[in-house]
Amino acid sequence: MKCILMNKNKEVLIVEYNETSKFFDYIYEVKDIDYAPYILKSFYIENDINDNLFRTNLSEWFKGRGIPSWRDKLDILLHRLNITAPYELLDKALGLSLSDQYWLKPYDSNILYDDINFFDNDFDYAEFMEASLSTNGSQITKEASLKTPNNTTDGMLKKAWIIDNGTRYLLKGGYKNETLQPFNEVLASEICKRLGFNHVEYTIDTYKDIVVSKCPCFITKDTELITCYQIKNEMKRHDNLEDYEEYIKKLEDYNIKNAREKLENMYILDYIIMNEDRHLNNFGIIRDVNTLEWIDVAPIFDNGQSLNLEYYDEEEIHISGNGRLFYEVKSFDEIIKVVKNIKRIEISKLDGIVEWFDDLLHQYQYLTGYSDSRINKLCILLNSQINKLKELILN
Ligand SMILES: Nc1ncnc2c1ncn2[C@@H]1O[C@H](COP(=O)(O)OP(=O)(O)O)[C@@H](O)[C@H]1O
Ligand SMILES: [Mg+2]
Incomplete structure (x- = not known):
């Protein structure tokens, strides 16, 4: 079927879309490549618009919009x-x-x-x-x-x-x-x-x-989420701190204010709750789809895989989870070191939060069936992360 790939009201590509294979079989015309999904940028070849790799990535991007094969149930x-x-x-x-x-x-x-x-x-x-x-x-x-x-x-x-x-x-x-x-x-x-x-x-x-x-929903009709995965796709992979630094540099080049501090905030949160799932599709930036301006770092989302979720045991507290810093899986104690000035955090603002969480978990105990002992262990973990952060701030 002949279609136009649109970005809101903007025509991007005129394509032959195969409804059976969901593949983009042919590109008739490039209308405005700047408005294409960000990830396609690095695959586009101006004098070979039907390049196989470009069409494959276009098709992959489209399929990637769907529900993934690893969706629970x-x-x-x-x-x-x-x-x-x-x-x-x-x-x-x-x-x-x-x-x-x-x-x-x-x-x-x-x-x-x-x-x-x-x-x-x-x-x-x-x-x-x-x-x-x-x-x-x-x-x-x-x-x-x-x-x-x-x-x-x-x-x-x-x-x-x-x-x-x-x-x-x-x-x-x-x-x-x-x-x-x-x-x-x-x-x-x-x-x-x-x-x-x-x-x-x-x-x-x-x-x-x-x-x-x-x-x-944190997106409006004028914006889109571009995940870090899409942005990093065109950048060299180092598997060390350079991945993080180059990403910040890129955001600063696109005039995102306080990019470093905002990214640090996400890692501070991950430290406190021991979030193991900060992969590159769980953060990103917001782009204006009309002007293509990079507006800001996306608000922090998807923090559920935390507090040692994978390692829960009625008998003891295992502290075995690791965090993620770009391509690396590292201990939270390592990752928190990216924060340049941890003293900027007003840790006293967290006073009472463990009791607050304890209350919340008890409130829903009738639905979750969590034992008092499990709730207690979750609170001990949270408390110990907050105390460790306090120590980092004081020293
Ligand atoms: N509030 C939201 N507004 C707009 N898009 C969202 C919102 N929350 C999540 N998304 C999009 O949906 C995807 C899946 O959501 P996420 O919270 O990451 O789920 P999961 O925990 O299954 O990974 C995200 O990667 C993001 O693209
Ligand atoms: Mg997610």
């Missing part, structure tokens, strides 16, 4: 949606997402972005939410349930976009039978709020007795 989700693979969903809603403004416009259509984007236009989310989050959901019945931004969500956790009072929220569950992720998200928000870090605000919500985290 994917088989159940597919069954409930009555499809066999996530890529079947890719073009059901023109490829639209709530994290950017790209879409595929059929060549001969006169569809307007204003009429179809999910930021302004409501979508039917109830059946997808049930299919994704519920433990005993049934198969969907409405074709409209497949015309939602839920076709294009990344990440491992079960999740669903919903609309509540006009606002778009992302609901995220735990992984398999674990339910700590939502609480860790809320804890991270509380820490960020107290320390003044720009963050996505997560709250606890319940859906049919299932605990989920709920956060508003």
Whole structure:
């Protein structure tokens, strides 16, 4: 099918899109490559627009918009949606997402972005939410349930976009039978709020007795999220601190204010909650899709894989998790060293937060079934990280 790859109202590429293979078989014309997804920049060859590598990466980028093969309980989700693979969903809603403004416009259509984007236009989310989050959901019945931004969500956790009072929220569950992720998200928000870090605000919500985290969409119709992964893709990989430094340099070159401090804030949070999942798609920048200006570092999001989640044991406290600093997996004590002036942190703002977290976990004990001993161990861990940070600040 002949289509135009659009970025909001801007024509980017005129392409032949193969609806069966989901591959971009041919590029008829390049309209404005600057407005293409950032990751494609480094593959584009001006005098060979049909270069195989470029089209492969374009197709990979498009497929990468879909639900990944490693999504928790994917088989159940597919069954409930009555499809066999996530890529079947890719073009059901023109490829639209709530994290950017790209879409595929059929060549001969006169569809307007204003009429179809999910930021302004409501979508039917109830059946997808049930299919994704519920433990005993049934198969969907409405074709409209497949015309939602839920076709294009990344990440491992079960999740669903919903609309509540006009606002778009992302609901995220735990992984398999674990339910700590939502609480860790809320804890991270509380820490960020107290320390003044720009963050996505997560709250606890319940859906049919299932605990989920709920956060508003941090993208607007004028912006897109470009993850660090996309930005680093065109940069040399060092597997040492240079990866971090070069990324900061790049952000500064694009006039992002206080880029270093903002990145440091993310690693300070990761230290406090022992977040093991700061891979390159879990942070990035916000770009203006109209002017292509890099506006800011994206607010801190996806902090759920924390507090030694993988190593929980009723008997003892294992402190075995590692953090991530770009391509390296390192101890939190190592990673925190990137912070140039840790004394800028007003650690007293965290006074009482352990008790606050203890209360939160007890409040939902009737749903999570956490033992008092587990809650106690989580609080001990959190307390010990905060105390270690205090020591770093004092010394
Ligand atoms: N509040 C949000 N607004 C817009 N996009 C979001 C928001 N939260 C997450 N995303 C996008 O969805 C992806 C998956 O969300 P994430 O929280 O990372 O889930 P997971 O824990 O499964 O990795 C993110 O990488 C990001 O692209
Ligand atoms: Mg993620």
